[in-house]
Structure formats: C-alpha cells, structure tokens
Amino acid sequence: MLDIADELHRWVEEGRDFAVATVVSVGGSAPRGPGAALAVDSRGTAIGSVSGGCVEGAVYDRCVQALEDGRTVLERFGYSDEDAFAVGLTCGGVIEVLVTPVGANAPGRPTFAAALSAASRGAAAAVARVARGPVELLGRALLVHPDGSYEGDLGGHPDLDRVAVDEARALLAMGRTGTVDVSEDGARCPGGLTLFVESSVPPPRMIVFGAVDFATALVRVGKFLGYQVTVCDARPVFATRARFPEADEIVVDWPHRYLRRTGTDDRTVLCVLTHDAKFDVPLLEVALRMPVAFVGAMGSHRTHRDRDRRLREVGLTERELARLRSPIGLDLGARTPEETALSIAAEIVAVREGGTGAPLTGSRTPIHRDKGGRGTEGVGTREAA
Structure with a gap:
C-alpha cells in the first residue's frame, strides 16, 4: 500500500472512499512482492498493481465489492492449469492479497491517513495489519513510529498491540516488509494471527x-x-x-x-x-x-x-x-x-x-529470490526491502 502512498494520500485529502488490495505473501514465481498494491476509488479509478497484469481484473472486482459491503477479505490467487486466461498467475506463482475498504466512516481510516501522510513525506514509519485471523480483526491497523509510539489499535487487544509494535519496529529498523504469526494475547504463535508489517523508509x-x-x-x-x-x-x-x-x-x-x-x-x-x-x-x-x-x-x-x-x-x-x-x-x-x-x-x-548477472535463457536459477538469493518456495513470509 505504501508504494502508492502519494496518490492515496491525495485521495484521502480529497475525501474519496477507496479500497486497497495489498500483496501480503508470495510463493514461487510472482511478478510483484509483498507490499505491492492496487487501489480503486468509488468512481472506479484504479491505481497501482499487484501482479503486473495476471490477476488485476479479479483484484479490481474484489476492491469494488469491498467498497460496497465494507468487508476486509484475504484472497489467494494461484496458477490455473485448466485455463491460462482464468483468474490465476500464469507465471506459476501464488500470492495472497488483503483487500481493505477505507471509506470515510471506516474505523481505521485515520490510521491509514496518517500512514499515507508519513510515507508521502518520506518519513520512517510502519503499518502493522491483521492479515489472517478472526473476521472482526482483519484489516485492523497500527501505525508505528521509530520511537515506539503508535496510532490506532488491533481491535482492543493491548497485548496484541504491544507485540505488533515490537515486531513493526524491528522490521522498520531494517527497512523491510513481511509477516509474523502471533496469538491474540501477543505471544509468538504459528497458526494464530498473521500480522503483515509494511515499512516505509526514506529512499536509499x-x-x-x-x-x-x-x-x-x-x-x-x-x-x-x-x-x-x-x-x-x-x-x-x-x-x-x-x-x-x-x-x-x-x-x-x-x-x-x-x-x-x-x-x-x-x-x-x-x-x-x-x-x-x-x-x-x-x-x-x-x-x-x-x-x-x-x-x-x-x-x-x-x-x-x-x-x-x-x-x-x-x-x-x-x-x-x-x-x-x-x-x-x-x-x-x-x-x-x-x-x-x-x-x-x-x-x-x-x-x-543476490543475482548472478548471468542470462536467464537456459538458466535454472529462480527468477524471483528472497534476500538470501534463494528462490521462493510456498506462500509465507518474504521480505521486500
């Protein structure tokens, strides 16, 4: 979402309602990494991209639906073997996309507005959102500053807010975006809640x-x-x-x-x-x-x-x-x-x-790597600097 902060900040300033779809995890070969976003406003105007074209139409429709019903959803898009033109990534990868409505009366709009303002100014900040968990918590967001101060809440769970702030500050210090699994009481807990932390840092x-x-x-x-x-x-x-x-x-x-x-x-x-x-x-x-x-x-x-x-x-x-x-x-x-x-x-x-600089033609090297130079395997945490 923060990769299109300038445009979204302008939409907020203009009072537009919009929904934003953000890639939260990537598996295999996919055109764009975590943090890539596509947004649609109430006029049908779209900005950004989550896949370089493969699933843009389907994600656009999910954003329109989110504007209509006000619900945050986590959608999974993968390769379609039966029909290369069906809703799927023909490059063979899998992505998970968090679609969040940001209407004028949405409870999280002030937090999103502050995050977009910070990112558009080039200020260091991180947004922690619930990407997987109870329906009532999906999309809830915190804006975390480098000094540990924060805005917003994750649904009235102070312990969850505390661990989200700690995790967001750690990722922000490295200028990274990624996911972390926790429980509602704030403990590390695979299979519990998944927080998606998106960092915005000044350009290198x-x-x-x-x-x-x-x-x-x-x-x-x-x-x-x-x-x-x-x-x-x-x-x-x-x-x-x-x-x-x-x-x-x-x-x-x-x-x-x-x-x-x-x-x-x-x-x-x-x-x-x-x-x-x-x-x-x-x-x-x-x-x-x-x-x-x-x-x-x-x-x-x-x-x-x-x-x-x-x-x-x-x-x-x-x-x-x-x-x-x-x-x-x-x-x-x-x-x-x-x-x-x-x-x-x-x-x-x-x-x-971590690239080799060698031609991809005839190479068996994964096209998309994590920061360690390895190919991404399976949907899960992947850093995006």
Whole structure:
C-alpha cells in the first residue's frame, strides 16, 4: 500500500472512499512482492498493481465489492492449469492479497491517513495489519513510529498491540516488509494471527563521485531506481546544477572529506567515477571501511591494478579490498555513458538482490529470490526491502 502512498494520500485529502488490495505473501514465481498494491476509488479509478497484469481484473472486482459491503477479505490467487486466461498467475506463482475498504466512516481510516501522510513525506514509519485471523480483526491497523509510539489499535487487544509494535519496529529498523504469526494475547504463535508489517523508509542514497559525462547518465538511472542521488566533485566548474539537473544534491568538496561527514547506512551505494588516484585512493580508503551496501570504482583493468596496489600501501586489508567492485559494472559491452550507467545499475541490483548477472535463457536459477538469493518456495513470509 505504501508504494502508492502519494496518490492515496491525495485521495484521502480529497475525501474519496477507496479500497486497497495489498500483496501480503508470495510463493514461487510472482511478478510483484509483498507490499505491492492496487487501489480503486468509488468512481472506479484504479491505481497501482499487484501482479503486473495476471490477476488485476479479479483484484479490481474484489476492491469494488469491498467498497460496497465494507468487508476486509484475504484472497489467494494461484496458477490455473485448466485455463491460462482464468483468474490465476500464469507465471506459476501464488500470492495472497488483503483487500481493505477505507471509506470515510471506516474505523481505521485515520490510521491509514496518517500512514499515507508519513510515507508521502518520506518519513520512517510502519503499518502493522491483521492479515489472517478472526473476521472482526482483519484489516485492523497500527501505525508505528521509530520511537515506539503508535496510532490506532488491533481491535482492543493491548497485548496484541504491544507485540505488533515490537515486531513493526524491528522490521522498520531494517527497512523491510513481511509477516509474523502471533496469538491474540501477543505471544509468538504459528497458526494464530498473521500480522503483515509494511515499512516505509526514506529512499536509499546513491553518492556519485566524479562530475563526469558518465555520472550524468548514472544520476538519471539512479533516480529511476528510486535512490536519492548526490553528486560530489572537488572541481566547481564541473559540479554544477546545469550539468546535473536531476541530482537531489550537488556537493563541491574533496570526495573523502565529504564522505566522512555525510550520513550513510547499510543501503547506501557509492560509485567512484573519477578514476584519478589523487581522488580515488583517499576516498576508497574511507569507503571500504564503512558499512555501506556497495562500493564500485570506474577504470580499466590496468587502472584497477594500480589502484589496488596503492590501497594496499595505505593499509587496507584483503577483506576490505574484497568489497570493492572494480572495474564497476556488469559486462554488457557498454560504450556510451547511457550504456555504462545501465551496466553499473545492473551490478548494483544484482548485488542488492543476490543475482548472478548471468542470462536467464537456459538458466535454472529462480527468477524471483528472497534476500538470501534463494528462490521462493510456498506462500509465507518474504521480505521486500
């Protein structure tokens, strides 16, 4: 639901009634992961997607029905062997979708409104909803903030609220979405209630060092992938808004000095495009000792060997050097800045999602993996960052 927060927040502000269908679990191969959502308002307008097209029509109908009868339902959609055009995922997967009406008088509307407002502002928050359990609790929601404060309730069960807050804060701290099984008194209890926790966190950062032509294309691709993109270069004549209109931030400073003082986390991506030792070596000496998601550096194999030697001379260990992706990017035969940016982005996604970078043609590797790089088997908890 939070993946379409901007539009839904506008609907709330306009006073529209709507129903939202959210993927809460995935099994096998499915086009979209937990948290993907489709919403339908009382005018019949639809936004979002839960399956890339396979079951959209059926989910749309469930949303319309929910608006009419005010009931929250959990629906399961799987592959239809008899008719590929029947209601099913022809890719062979299974998804469970929670369909919740959010009418003007719905008891949970204030909680949904607050959650959508927070997500649209880029604030960190998590929504915990009852996805499986007694009918009267389905769809009940809590909005949980990082400090443990919360809004809403899960049907008048304080112990359940307490454990939902704890679970939501844990997932929020990791920026993850997933399910957890509990009992109504708040104990861990497989087969009891299933809570679906959807996290909204500020976008991850991509910091591009080196205001070169390749950086211009990489900024565009980084924005397309949902990163907050910063360009940093010590040369003011190159690090300009005119050259990087799509960057969120442009910094004129020595790269290593800026990296030491700026905020990073374990989702941050660092792309070093300067391929100049006087910039690269001090920067990478800092970067490779930081707990970031990705550190890549541009340059030829010869440049990499020289860079590796210099980094060893300043004291980096084998373990630290092993984190460096250099030369940066997957082998796509790229030549132009745009092709090179695509190559770099492809490697970032492969590292983030545990992909191999190999062609899928002829491969037996699962197309959709969990965060450990494994194929999803069976409907159940699956994280979605």
